[in-house]
Amino acid sequence: MKALLIGCSMLWIQSANAQHQLTTEQAARLVALPLKCAQQEYPNKLGQVLNDSTALLSPATLHPAFYGCFDWHSSVHGHWLMVTILKQFPAIENAAAIRKVLSEQLTAANIQTEIAFFTTKYNDSFERTYGWAWILKLQQELDTWSDPLGKTCAENLRPLSNLICGKYYTFLPKLAYPIRSGEHINTAFGLTFAYDYAAHSNNDSLKQLITKRSIDFYQKDKNYPLSFEPSGYDFLSGALEEADLMRRVLPKAEFQQWLKAFLPELFSKKFQLEPGKVMDRTDGKLVHLDGLNFSRSWCLYSLGRSDKKLGHLIAIADQHLNTSLPNITDGDYMGEHWLASFAVLALLSK
Numbered sequence: 001m002k003a004l005l006i007g008c009s010m011l012w013i014q015s016a017n018a019q020h021q022l023t024t025e026q027a028a029r030l031v032a033l034p035l036k037c038a039q040q041e042y043p044n045k046l047g048q049v050l051n052d053s054t055a056l057l058s059p060a061t062l063h064p065a066f067y068g069c070f071d072w073h074s075s076v077h078g079h080w081l082m083v084t085i086l087k088q089f090p091a092i093e094n095a096a097a098i099r100k101v102l103s104e105q106l107t108a109a110n111i112q113t114e115i116a117f118f119t120t121k122y123n124d125s126f127e128r129t130y131g132w133a134w135i136l137k138l139q140q141e142l143d144t145w146s147d148p149l150g151k152t153c154a155e156n157l158r159p160l161s162n163l164i165c166g167k168y169y170t171f172l173p174k175l176a177y178p179i180r181s182g183e184h185i186n187t188a189f190g191l192t193f194a195y196d197y198a199a200h201s202n203n204d205s206l207k208q209l210i211t212k213r214s215i216d217f218y219q220k221d222k223n224y225p226l227s228f229e230p231s232g233y234d235f236l237s238g239a240l241e242e243a244d245l246m247r248r249v250l251p252k253a254e255f256q257q258w259l260k261a262f263l264p265e266l267f268s269k270k271f272q273l274e275p276g277k278v279m280d281r282t283d284g285k286l287v288h289l290d291g292l293n294f295s296r297s298w299c300l301y302s303l304g305r306s307d308k309k310l311g312h313l314i315a316i317a318d319q320h321l322n323t324s325l326p327n328i329t330d331g332d333y334m335g336e337h338w339l340a341s342f343a344v345l346a347l348l349s350k
Contacts, residue, residue, distance in 0.1 A: 021347070021350065022088070022089075022344070022347055022348070024089050024091075024092060027085045027088065027089050027092060027344075028085075028089075028092050028093050028094055029329070030081070030085070030328075030340045030343060030344055031081060031082055031085040031086075031092070031094060031098065031340070032094060033078075033328070033329065033336050033337070033339075033340040034069060034077075034078030034079070034081050034082055034337075034340060034341065035082060035094060035097055035098060035101060036336075037068050037069040037070070037078065037333075037336070037337050038068040038069060038075065038078055038079070038082070038101045038105065039067075039068050039101060039104075039105075040068050040069070041058065041059050041060050041067055041068065042059075043070060043333070044059040044067070044070060044071070045070055045071045046059060046062065046071075046072075047071065047072065047126065047127070048062065048117075048123055048126065049120075049121075049122035049123050051120065051121050051122065055120070062113075062117055063075075063113075063114060063117065064105075064109075064110040064113050064114070065105050065106060065107075065110040065111055065113070065114050066079070066105070066114065069337045069338065070333070070337040070338070071337075072126075072127055072131055073127055073130050073131035073134055073184065074337050074338040074341075076131060076134040076135055076138055077134045077137070077138070077338070077341040078337075078338070078340075078341060079101075079102065079105065079106065079138055080134060080137050080138040080141055080341060081340060081341045081344055082098045082101065082102060083102065083138065083141045083142055083145060083150065083153075084141055084344065084348075085098070085344070086098050086099070086102075086145075086147075087141070087144075087145050087147075087150070090147070099149055102149060102153055103149060103152075103153075106153040106156050106157055107156060108155075108156045110156075111156050111157055111159060111160050112159070114160055115159060115160055115163055118163060124167075125171075127184075128167070128171065128185075128190075129168075129171070129185070129187070129189075129190030129191075129194070130184035130185065130186075130189065130190060131184075132164045132167060132168070132190060132194070133189065133190045133191075133192070133193035133194055134193065135157075135160060135161055135164050136161055136164060136165070136193055136194055136196075136197035137193045137196070137197070138157065139154065139157055139158065139161040139197065140196065140197050140200045140201075142154035142157060143200065143201070144200075161197075165194075165197075165198075165203065165206055168194055168206060168209070168210070169205075169206070169209065172209055172210070172213045173209075173213075175187070175213070177217070178217035178218065180238040180242075181236075181238065182229065182230060182231050182233070182234025182235065182236045182237065182238055182292070183233060183234065183235065183236065183288070186236045186238060186241055187217065188214075188217075188218070188238070188241040188242045188244070188245040189236050189241045189245075189295075191210050191213070191214055191245050192241065192244055192245045192248065194206070194210055195207060195210045195211075195214075195245070195248050195249065196248075198210060210249065211249040214245055214246060214249045215249065215250075218242050218245070218246055218262075219246075219258065221242070221261075221262050222261045222262060223261070223262070223264070224238075224239045224242075224262055224263055226239050226263060226265065226273075230276050230289065230292055232285075232286070233285045233286070233288050233289075234276070234288060234289065234292045235288035235289070235290075235291030235292045235295060235342075236291075236292065236295050237292065237295065237296050237299065239262075239263060240295070240296055240299035240300065240303075241295070241299065242262070243259060243262065243263060243299065243303060244298075244299045244302060244303070246258055246259070246262075247259075247302060247303065247306055252306070255306075256307055259303075266303070266310060266313065267309055267310065269312050271312065271313075271316070272316070273296070273300075273316050273320075275293045275296075275319060275320045275323040275324070276289030276290070276292040276293050276296075276323075276324075277289065278290055278324075278327070281327060281332050281334065281335050282332045282334055283334065284334040287332075287334050287335045287339075290324040290327055290328065290335060290339055290342075291324075291338070291339060291342045293320040293321065293323050293324040294320070294321065294324060294339070294342035294343050294345065294346040295342060295345075295346070296317070296320045297317040297318075297320045297321040297346035297349065298317075298345050298346045298348075298349035299317075300313045300314070300316055300317035300320070301313075301314060301317045301346070301349040301350055302349060304317060317346075317349075317350075318350075320346075321343075321346050321347070321350075324339075324343070325343055328340055328343055
């Protein structure tokens with residue numbers, strides 16, 4: 001099975017190079033990864049605060065919707081991937097299995113239990129803001145799916161999405177400084193998906209809040225030291241996530257001026273950016289660098305399309321994508337449980 005998956009992943013990269021889009025066969029193989037682990041309870045990294053011994057419950061009890069795929073946020077974006085693939089390829093070979101998982105996991109009762117967890121003492125900031133952002137990404141994907149199952153799941157999830165929106169309203173005014181980490185707590189990443197959701201849902205007040213705070217945090221940034229990236233555990237680029245956010249919130253001409261001050265080297269035709277190197281894909285932290293290559297890709301694709309002067313970034317995005325795409329099905333759970341979502345997001349950004 002391991003050899004088959006490695007061989008299949010090589011086909012994906014060849015086809016991606018040739019067609020620049022997902023095929024049905026590629027999609028089926030990619031979605032098989034979250035499908036395989038969506039209802040796999042262990043191993044599991046909970047990340048909860050225990051208030052007393054009664055809180056020592058199983059992952060499926062605490063998080064009946066999102067207990068699989070090693071941790072909560074990976075389960076959430078694994079559901080996003082399943083919905084995304086099923087929307088684009090409704091007759092895909094594993095469609096029935098995907099539908100079964102979605103119908104069993106995204107029930108109204110399960111979502112209410114997820115909401116209840118956020119109300120427990122010291123857990124109100126659970127998954128801030130990475131998991132929050134992926135909930136809104138999942139909600140947006142469900143909202144734009146005309147299938148009856150999609151409509152049902154969208155309405156079931158909406159109370160949790162509304163809760164998350166409320167958390168942004170509470171948290172953002174109190175955040176004095178942006179978090180520039182290359183991991184889950186990165187502020188720019190968390191605001192990017194939230195901004196997209198606010199625009200999708202016509203939530204003007206949330207959109208305005210995110211715009212204001214983004215400008216507060218980042219507008220004065222200049223000459224970012226891109227050579228300092230990546231750090232050893234990064235799966236997000238602090239620089240490129242910031243640029244991807246500001247591309248959304250600033251008018252085009254203003255964004256171009258900002259980007260020239262922030263990352264002037266991007267405008268050089270000689271600009272190069274070496275993909276992240278993974279030395280051990282069985283290490284759950286070191287394999288983050290495969291995710292970095294995918295997330296850099298989707299940012300670089302968007303930047304390359306935003307300005308003809310940045311068109312050369314497309315080739316650099318391709319280089320990053322092609323570096324890690326063959327490795328997301330290497331048979332080790334530390335990468336398998338989450339990387340397919342990042343790969344698909346990069347491929348859809350091409």
